[in-house]
Amino acid sequence: MENKRTLIAIALVLFLWTGYNFLYPSTHEKPAQEQSVVEKVVPVDHSGVAVQKRVPLIDMHPSAQPAKERRIKVKSDLFELVFSSDGARLIDGQLNKFKQTNSKNSPFVKIVDEQSGEKGTYGFFGGDGFNLPPNAHYTFDGNSNEVLLSSTEKSYITFKTVTAENIQITKTFTFYPNKYYFDVNVIVNNLSNQVKNGNVNFSLVSNWDDSKKSDRYNFVGAVTYDGNKLYDDEPKKLKEESKTYGSNILWTSFTTKYFSNIVKPIGDSLKNITIEFNNDSVINIITSPPFSIQPGGSHEFKYKNYLGPRDYDLLKQTGLSFENIIDLGFFGIIARPLMVALKFFYGFLGNYGFAIILLTVCIKAIFWPLTQKSYSSMNAMKNLQPQMAKLRAKHGKDKQKLNQEMMALYKENRVNPFGGCLPMVIQIPVFFALYRVLLESIELRHAPFMLWITDLSAADTLISDAFHLGFALGPLPLIMGFTMFLQQRMTPTTMDPTQAKVMMFMPVFFTFIFLSFPSGLVIYWLVNNLLTIAQQYFINRTPARS
Numbered sequence: 001m002e003n004k005r006t007l008i009a010i011a012l013v014l015f016l017w018t019g020y021n022f023l024y025p026s027t028h029e030k031p032a033q034e035q036s037v038v039e040k041v042v043p044v045d046h047s048g049v050a051v052q053k054r055v056p057l058i059d060m061h062p063s064a065q066p067a068k069e070r071r072i073k074v075k076s077d078l079f080e081l082v083f084s085s086d087g088a089r090l091i092d093g094q095l096n097k098f099k100q101t102n103s104k105n106s107p108f109v110k111i112v113d114e115q116s117g118e119k120g121t122y123g124f125f126g127g128d129g130f131n132l133p134p135n136a137h138y139t140f141d142g143n144s145n146e147v148l149l150s151s152t153e154k155s156y157i158t159f160k161t162v163t164a165e166n167i168q169i170t171k172t173f174t175f176y177p178n179k180y181y182f183d184v185n186v187i188v189n190n191l192s193n194q195v196k197n198g199n200v201n202f203s204l205v206s207n208w209d210d211s212k213k214s215d216r217y218n219f220v221g222a223v224t225y226d227g228n229k230l231y232d233d234e235p236k237k238l239k240e241e242s243k244t245y246g247s248n249i250l251w252t253s254f255t256t257k258y259f260s261n262i263v264k265p266i267g268d269s270l271k272n273i274t275i276e277f278n279n280d281s282v283i284n285i286i287t288s289p290p291f292s293i294q295p296g297g298s299h300e301f302k303y304k305n306y307l308g309p310r311d312y313d314l315l316k317q318t319g320l321s322f323e324n325i326i327d328l329g330f331f332g333i334i335a336r337p338l339m340v341a342l343k344f345f346y347g348f349l350g351n352y353g354f355a356i357i358l359l360t361v362c363i364k365a366i367f368w369p370l371t372q373k374s375y376s377s378m379n380a381m382k383n384l385q386p387q388m389a390k391l392r393a394k395h396g397k398d399k400q401k402l403n404q405e406m407m408a409l410y411k412e413n414r415v416n417p418f419g420g421c422l423p424m425v426i427q428i429p430v431f432f433a434l435y436r437v438l439l440e441s442i443e444l445r446h447a448p449f450m451l452w453i454t455d456l457s458a459a460d461t462l463i464s465d466a467f468h469l470g471f472a473l474g475p476l477p478l479i480m481g482f483t484m485f486l487q488q489r490m491t492p493t494t495m496d497p498t499q500a501k502v503m504m505f506m507p508v509f510f511t512f513i514f515l516s517f518p519s520g521l522v523i524y525w526l527v528n529n530l531l532t533i534a535q536q537y538f539i540n541r542t543p544a545r546s
Helices: 002-023 312-317 332-349 352-383 385-395 399-412 422-440 462-467 475-490 497-503 506-514 519-541
Strands: 071-075 079-084 089-099 108-113 123-127 146-148 155-162 167-175 181-190 196-207 221-225 230-233 243-245 251-255 259-266 272-278 281-287 291-293 298-309
Touching: 079 298, 089 298, 108 259, 108 298, 181 196, 181 291, 196 251, 196 259, 196 298, 221 272, 221 281, 230 243, 251 281, 259 281, 291 298, 298 312, 312 332, 332 352, 332 422, 352 422, 352 519, 422 519, 475 506, 475 519, 506 519
Parallel strands: 071 146
Antiparallel strands: 071 079, 079 089, 089 108, 123 196, 155 167, 167 181, 181 298, 196 281, 196 291, 221 230, 221 251, 243 272, 251 259, 259 298, 272 281
């Protein structure tokens, strides 16, 4: 039994690692499992009679427009946005601080790329008896088709329209200096002599094709937050069935690995949120409660928005809980300080690769005493093997007596039989937390390190690119695997030869896993291995204490 403790400890680490990443790669909750949050809503008109269908977001047979479409370009240092007068919707948006690849001539990231007024995002339309067409033509309150946002003061752009039923819609976008978040305020005025009843909808439309789909480590799709949990909806599932959430939702979004479009309804703008797949788009629809507007009266609807990178600090600055869209996993309470430390080290090193190395050294220094105790305990157990073998031969048939004699032997030699396992188990949460930080941090996107490592967020593919292989293969994970093999050879063990041979496959297994991991993660594991090898070398040269 004693000979298997090291095997059990390593197997436990491996089990937790594979389980955490392959079975539970995210802490997002599945909506269908939260009946208290998800509700099925049957649309009703103002009289309470069920209606057959909501006014469609995308009019497949739009009526003739009263005027030609006008496109307004809104420019700032952070982004360039293009709005269409058809529906006063955003149809195109690029982020000026982020390129699609790390190539010098790469185009900027397109965070919105609809190219159609009928499929633009931030649409506003009626429902349940309130006739506000989604493709209504708006006039723009400005002479130029290009607006340069102020870098010191709030900027506004306003669109207006009047429907055939004398309902005036005024939609105002408010932009803040050097910020990715902005406001959308919509005022509905009743210019008719009749009471108007119904509800309205605000839409977030995200163009979709299967090339954007999620992988094992990165979710792409709609994410909704209720203040405690994240609920993700993959487009593949939305094609089969839409999802509807209740009024306790704080915000809803469409997110990729590094960028997000988030909408937070304010005040009485929210009754429920429906997320559906329609016309090759994922559509988040924020529906208001039913309301009435008297002749000459008005009603205002407010929405807070974020359109930009999944940067924790920038998201937190909004004060709207948008930073919770960054999923740091079960050990988030540990991950956040690690994220702060990583950015701090980068602040004076200027290279995220070296920042990862320094952070790894600091973590190793913190756990150095525990690791020292672990390996010392393993060495002590190894030295007791001859005496333990004698006890097994003498009391092999009497398990109770054997255990008593073993415990007496441990006590006499001041050896903790579990000393080699517990320190390693304690370090597991820190490793998983740092793993999430390095996986989620947009700061590593296209961040160069040195030599052939030009993108810490991408796998090392130097060898596979040279030989045109169909899978990721590079020197970095191979070096990491070799250091793991060397570390394992230096680690004291009480395993029998058969068990030792089985454990020799672990470096191969981990190398295979790390082939597709971001280079930043591989650097962390490689440096940790090197530090462990140095520590084990020091321990092996230190005479055992009695």
